[in-house]
Amino acid sequence: MNLESLQRIDSRWIFLAFLLAVAIPIVNPIGLPLKISDNTKKVYEAVERIPDGGVVVLTPDFNYDNKGELQPMMEAFLRHLFLKNVKVVSVSYYGAASPLLMEEAMKSVGLEAYGKKYGVDFVNLGYLAGDETAVAAFGANVHALVKVDYYGTSISQLPIMERLRTAKDIDLEISLSAGMNYPELYLRQWQTTYGTKVTGGSVGLIYAPLIPYISSGQLLGYLPSMRGTAEYELLSRRPASAIVGMDSQSLVHLVFIVAIVICNIGVLGSYLKSRRGGAKI
Amino acid sequence: MTTFIGKREIPVIIVVILSLVMIIPFFIVVPALNVASTEIQRMLVPIAGFALILGGLNVTLRNAMKISKRNKGWPFSIVLLATFIFFLVVTLTPGLEMLYTTAYVTVLGKVNEAIMALIAVFMATMAYRGFKIKSFETCLFTLSCLIVMIANAPIGEAVWAGAPDVRNWIMDYPNMAGMRALNIGIALGIIAYGIRTMLGRERIALGDVEVKVKKE
Numbered sequence: 149m150n151l152e153s154l155q156r157i158d159s160r161w162i163f164l165a166f167l168l169a170v171a172i173p174i175v176n177p178i179g180l181p182l183k184i185s186d187n188t189k190k191v192y193e194a195v196e197r198i199p200d201g202g203v204v205v206l207t208p209d210f211n212y213d214n215k216g217e218l219q220p221m222m223e224a225f226l227r228h229l230f231l232k233n234v235k236v237v238s239v240s241y242y243g244a245a246s247p248l249l250m251e252e253a254m255k256s257v258g259l260e261a262y263g264k265k266y267g268v269d270f271v272n273l274g275y276l277a278g279d280e281t282a283v284a285a286f287g288a289n290v291h292a293l294v295k296v297d298y299y300g301t302s303i304s305q306l307p308i309m310e311r312l313r314t315a316k317d318i319d320l321e322i323s324l325s326a327g328m329n330y331p332e333l334y335l336r337q338w339q340t341t342y343g344t345k346v347t348g349g350s351v352g353l354i355y356a357p358l359i360p361y362i363s364s365g366q367l368l369g370y371l372p373s374m375r376g377t378a379e380y381e382l383l384s385r386r387p388a389s390a391i392v393g394m395d396s397q398s399l400v401h402l403v404f405i406v407a408i409v410i411c412n413i414g415v416l417g418s419y420l421k422s423r424r425g426g427a428k429i
Numbered sequence: 430m431t432t433f434i435g436k437r438e439i440p441v442i443i444v445v446i447l448s449l450v451m452i453i454p455f456f457i458v459v460p461a462l463n464v465a466s467t468e469i470q471r472m473l474v475p476i477a478g479f480a481l482i483l484g485g486l487n488v489t490l491r492n493a494m495k496i497s498k499r500n501k502g503w504p505f506s507i508v509l510l511a512t513f514i515f516f517l518v519v520t521l522t523p524g525l526e527m528l529y530t531t532a533y534v535t536v537l538g539k540v541n542e543a544i545m546a547l548i549a550v551f552m553a554t555m556a557y558r559g560f561k562i563k564s565f566e567t568c569l570f571t572l573s574c575l576i577v578m579i580a581n582a583p584i585g586e587a588v589w590a591g592a593p594d595v596r597n598w599i600m601d602y603p604n605m606a607g608m609r610a611l612n613i614g615i616a617l618g619i620i621a622y623g624i625r626t627m628l629g630r631e632r633i634a635l636g637d638v639e640v641k642v643k644k645e
Contacts, residue, residue, distance in 0.1 A: 155561075159554045166553045180583035183593065212534075212541035245541075248534060278477035285470035292471050341455065352581075359600055360609045375581055398584035400553075405578055407557035408571065415561050 151417025154410050162407055169403045173395030180398055182391070187362065188379040190369025194320060194347045195228055202319035203235045203311050207334070207348075208250050209242035210326035214351050215249060218324050220390040221349045221377040222253045225322055228384045230262035230269075234319075235308050239273040239294075241282050242330070247274040247298045267306040274298035284337045287315035287344075315342040323348035328357050335366050349376050441629035448627055488513065573599050 198204060206225065210218045229236050240246030250272050264270055273294055276282040285293045290312050296302055303309040311317060315338040323331045323346060331348060338344035349371030350358065361367040371380055374397060377390035447469065453459060454466045492506035519529040560571045579585030580596030625631040 157557070159557075162554050162557055163550055166550050180587055182583050183586055185593070212538035213545040215538075215542055216545065245533070245538065248530060248538075251530075252534075276474065277481060278474040281470055281473040281477065285467070285474055288467040288470060292467070293474060356600060356604050357608050357611075359605050360612060363601065363605060394583055398582040401578045401582035402584060403553060404556045405575060407553060408560045408575060411557050411560065412562050412571070415563065 152414055152421060154417065155414030157410065162403070165403045165407075166400065169399035170396045173399055174392070177392065178395045178398070180395060182378055182382055182394060184379045184383055185376075187369045188371060188376055188383060190362075191347050191349070191371055191376075192228075192369075192380060192383045194345060194368035195225070195232075195322075198229075198232065198234050198319050200233050201235070203237065203317055204229055204320045204322060205312075205318050206236055206238045206322045206324070207330070208238065208240050208246045208253075208324045209330040210249070210324060210351075211243055211245045212249070214326040217351045217373050218326065218349070219249060219253060220374065220388060220393070221371055221380070222249070222324050223257050223388060224377050224380050224384065224386065224390065225324075225349075226253060226257045227386045227388075228380075230257065230259070230264055231384075234269075235311055236270045237273065237308065237312055238271065239286065240275045241279055241333070242275070242326070244275055247272055267301070268308055271303075271306055271308050272298040273303075280333050280337065283333045287338045287342060289314060315344050318342075318344045320344075321346045321348070323350075325350045325354065328354040331358060331361070331367060331370070335361065339366060349373075349380075437629060441627070444629075444634075445627050448623065485513070485517075573603075 206222070206229075208218070208222055226236070238247075238250045240250075254270070254272075259266060259270055274297065276286065276293070278285070282293070291303065291309070294303055297306060318338065321334050321338060321344050323334050325331055325348065328350075331346065331350070334344070334346050339346050345368055346366070347368040347370065350373070352373035352375075355370065355372035358367065358370055362370055371377055374390050374393050378394045381387050381391050450462055450465050450469065454463045489510065492510050494500075495506045496503050496510070516529070516532070519525040519532065560567075560574065562568045562571050576592060577596050577599060579589060580592035585592050622631060626634045
């Protein structure tokens with residue numbers, strides 16, 4: 149067999165393998181065991197340590213393109229938070245889609261199912277333009293910056309907002325981020341200035357650059373992508389879509405690994421041929 | 430006659446004063462400066478909102494000109510402008526909130542999701558064609574990728590129990606060392622840029638773009 153030809157497999161075979169790897173576990177789950185990492189335990193403990201009646205600010209800084217990775221994470225956090233006696237304030241600095249995604253998450257989680265009320269236990273403040281400046285202004289004086297919630301209701305009519313005046317009142321900031329700069333904004337503007345505790349989760353792509361912040365203790369753990377969400381769902385005993393997706397992720401990773409190995413067998417084939425023929429690979 | 434305060438000095442003085450008002454309260458408590466800093470930050474949020482309006486006007490004008498001159502790709506500009514006007518109308522008209530939400534979620538949301546899913550599929554072929562071991566560096570790169578991928582999936586842990594430990598070592602030591610160096614480098618760069626701007630040496634920040642472009 150000509151090993152060199154393994155470098156030239158038609159892409160369509162890889163697409164087919166990818167499709168099967170995603171579809172088969174959804175139809176027929178494998179149920180592989182999942183080990184919970186220390187990092188996920190840190191995030192879970194940070195949520196558990198929120199004092200009774202405490203205020204949590206949840207910032208969904210992502211768009212529909214990252215919905216697959218971050219929407220299950222947002223729902224897992226909301227389910228855990230609503231089991232506790234805490235006030236949840238949602239605000240985004242990313243874009244117009246974030247409040248819509250929060251609405252979708254609330255429909256899926258169900259505020260009433262936990263005996264919570266909008267305006268008393270939860271509020272959606274929508275999107276604030278201005279990026280880091282808006283984050284800083286929100287931290288300095290929430291009521292000076294925000295006048296109405298996402299639905300146009302004056303925040304003076306929402307009892308939950310009486311508890312939140314500055315970032316000093318935030319007991320935990322949960323950052324759900326599609327970009328590395330967002331958790332950094334909250335660290336710079338809220339934690340450094342007001343001592344706000346920050347945790348959350350991100351897409352897999354930006355998790356590695358955030359590790360120094362976890363190691364330094366600035367981030368109280370940070371969930372990486374769907375894997376982190378699946379572990380969190382398991383830890384909070386509320387299995388949902390991320391755990392279902394883990395089998396598909398396993399097989400897709402297997403497709404990636406097999407593809408890389410096959411390609412490199414082809415590279416080895418070229419190398420052996422060049423050694424025999426004297427040509428350069 | 431040359432005056433002490435010239436065309437270039439005025440913006441520099443404004444930058445220096447505003448920068449100091451914003452920086453000092455970060456380190457020491459000066460009540461008056463704290464109030465001023467908070468007020469400036471609050472003022473910047475509506476300004477950012479106006480920047481969005483400016484962006485919208487810019488997009489409209491550029492695409493309208495493209496259509497009128499029948500430049501390459503002008504039919505796409507019609508689609509862009511029609512979508513832009515549609516979203517503007519449904520957002521600003523009271524009572525059309527549901528139409529806005531439906532249009533956003535069912536069109537833009539789904540397109541975004543589909544594109545991201547396609548990227549994931551293309552990454553599979555990218556992995557196949559890109560991770561070719563042809564040198565010591567590519568060998569290290571590919572091996573570390575394989576280990577992290579194995580350890581991140583439950584199936585990898587089931588096959589090789591030690592994979593998470595090796596992954597954690599890669600992430601906590603070589604990765605973190607690189608990221609720390611990068612972050613500190615970026616921070617120092619930002620400080621240097623800030624100081625240069627405050628000293629009036631960063632000419633692009635002062636709108637002196639033309640000179641820079643000509644030189645290049």
